[in-house]
Ligand SMILES: Cc1cc2nc3c(=O)[nH]c(=O)nc-3n(C[C@H](O)[C@H](O)[C@H](O)COP(=O)(O)OP(=O)(O)OC[C@H]3O[C@@H](n4cnc5c(N)ncnc54)[C@H](O)[C@@H]3O)c2cc1C
């Protein structure tokens with residue numbers, strides 16, 4: 001008993017010892033294994049994909065005989081999912097193993113890549129870049145899966161141009177409740193195609209996704225612009241997101257309520273007069289958010305070339321800024337040069353190995369969430385988040401929302417520019433209480449905004465249905481006989497389901 005509590009004490013107060021000396025080496029071993037695994041299984045043939053498909057279908061048909069009243073979800077365990085929450089529903093729903101994670105084909109003629117949903121960004125992007133391609137919205141965390149990004153939602157610094165991740169997808173293969181395979185695209189089963197994004201696996205199981213490809217270039221020419229006052233940040237952000245010609249990437253990091261750094265980037269192959277290439281992905285390089293912050297010290301506009309892959313995964317090493325709570329000295333040059341090559345820590349392993357006390361401490365004293373709001377409410381929202389949470393840095397990522405009939409779309413009949421506001425860290429207000437999140441969600445609802453659901457919600461079902469348009473979704477659920485076979489989205493994202 002005593003030794004258990006000593007271990008608990010050490011794990012809570014000196015988590016870095018466990019992370020640095022055990023978890024990071026495990027991650028490296030895992031990486032070595034995955035390089036070996038990759039060379040064996042990365043590129044599937046169509047035949048293997050067919051085999052994988054029938055494996056999923058067999059399981060569904062088996063369940064339909066064995067437990068027709070038990071609703072289904074994927075068997076992907078909670079600890080592998082990119083969220084701090086545990087999915088309580090996995091325990092009582094019927095788990096279907098949708099273990100498909102290969103690349104089915106890369107088609108340069110149609111400029112599409114067909115992948116299975118379990119493939120991660122960290123595996124897909126390097127393979128595409130090697131072949132001279134990339135995807136329009138490449139997410140910044142290596143372990144995010146394509147299935148999770150379609151069924152949940154994903155956005156990145158190119159979303160002001162291309163929209164949410166699913167808007168770059170052109171075809172889905174979906175296995176429905178009775179085990180049938182249906183193909184959905186803009187021209188085939190168009191209504192189902194529109195309902196799938198954000199449906200959290202509640203219409204069927206995805207088995208393949210076609211994603212558009214665009215030619216990859218060598219670098220991103222990135223400009224850093226320090227800005228004072230929220231008003232100026234808001235107005236400059238509006239200007240830069242409208243300049244689609246010059247800006248392939250737009251991102252803002254806010255460091256305190258008056259100062260931020262706006263970054264705009266352009267993909268380029270460079271030319272002979274490239275002055276400086278900053279290979280930020282190298283193990284000894286400072287954490288990206290710290291590098292960006294340094295432009296507030298000099299207060300000068302900066303410009304540099306960053307290799308494309310390094311740019312994409314710029315927030316992966318420090319997990320935005322979350323890793324500083326676990327390894328406080330992780331950005332110190334001594335650590336970077338000696339042990340930086342072990343980074344980044346694998347989120348799944350951090351999650352798998354956290355003790356109940358760590359989990360409770362995070363639940364009580366930590367905040368991880370994202371809100372999607374109209375761009376014109378940047379100042380107002382940041383002021384509100386400052387008063388209620390006082391967490392910095394704040395991640396601001398513009399994204400265009402298009403009109404449509406799916407769960408999340410522009411409320412108008414035209415495209416609308418929104419921003420994702422990401423708040424990750426320990427609230428610095430004196431009276432922080434996690435239930436305050438509900439007030440924030442209502443604030444966002446009133447501004448006609450949305451919440452990213454990976455973290456769960458305190459909204460009740462009616463408020464949730466006001467935030468997300470369920471009209472087409474309800475109809476499709478009825479057409480696909482989902483009622484007794486799949487839960488509703490709300491059943492998967494409310495606070496009792498995600499603990
Ligand atoms: C010490 C340690 C270090 C590790 N380090 C790394 C690392 O650095 N990099 C890395 O990539 N991994 C790492 N891992 C994870 C490791 O790679 C995987 O756990 C291992 O490779 C098994 O993966 P698998 O794909 O064979 O999954 P399995 O063990 O076959 O599957 C695990 C579960 O996930 C479900 N599942 C898997 N894929 C899907 C999907 N696409 N859709 C739905 N459900 C799915 C399966 O149904 C099953 O229930 C590490 C694991 C350990 C224990």
Ligand SMILES: NC(=O)C1=CN([C@@H]2O[C@H](COP(=O)(O)OP(=O)(O)OC[C@H]3O[C@@H](n4cnc5c(N)ncnc54)[C@H](OP(=O)(O)O)[C@@H]3O)[C@@H](O)[C@H]2O)C=CC1
Pocket residue numbers: 072073074075076080081082083087098117118139140141143144145146147148149151152153154155156200201202204205206207452453454492
């Ligand atoms: N930059 C960004 O945009 C970021 C986004 N995120 C969030 O992370 C999540 C993605 O994380 P990830 O770990 O990849 O995914 P998850 O395992 O969290 O899956 C997300 C949802 O997608 C469903 N799903 C996944 N694959 C399939 C499939 N093949 N068929 C049917 N449903 C499926 C899951 O269903 P089930 O519940 O049945 O398992 C789950 O409800 C998203 O919710 C995203 O919003 C997180 C960090 C950054």
Ligand SMILES: CC(C)=CCC[C@@H](C)[C@H]1CC[C@H]2C3=C(CC[C@]12C)[C@@]1(C)CC[C@H](O)C[C@@H]1CC3
Pocket residue numbers: 082083084319320322347350351354358362368370422424452
């Ligand atoms: C860019 C967007 C939209 C979201 C980024 C969210 C990430 C910052 C979080 C997603 C999963 C989170 C987890 C942790 C930190 C923050 C995320 C990476 C932990 C590693 C924090 C420490 C805990 O013990 C485990 C967490 C797992 C999930």
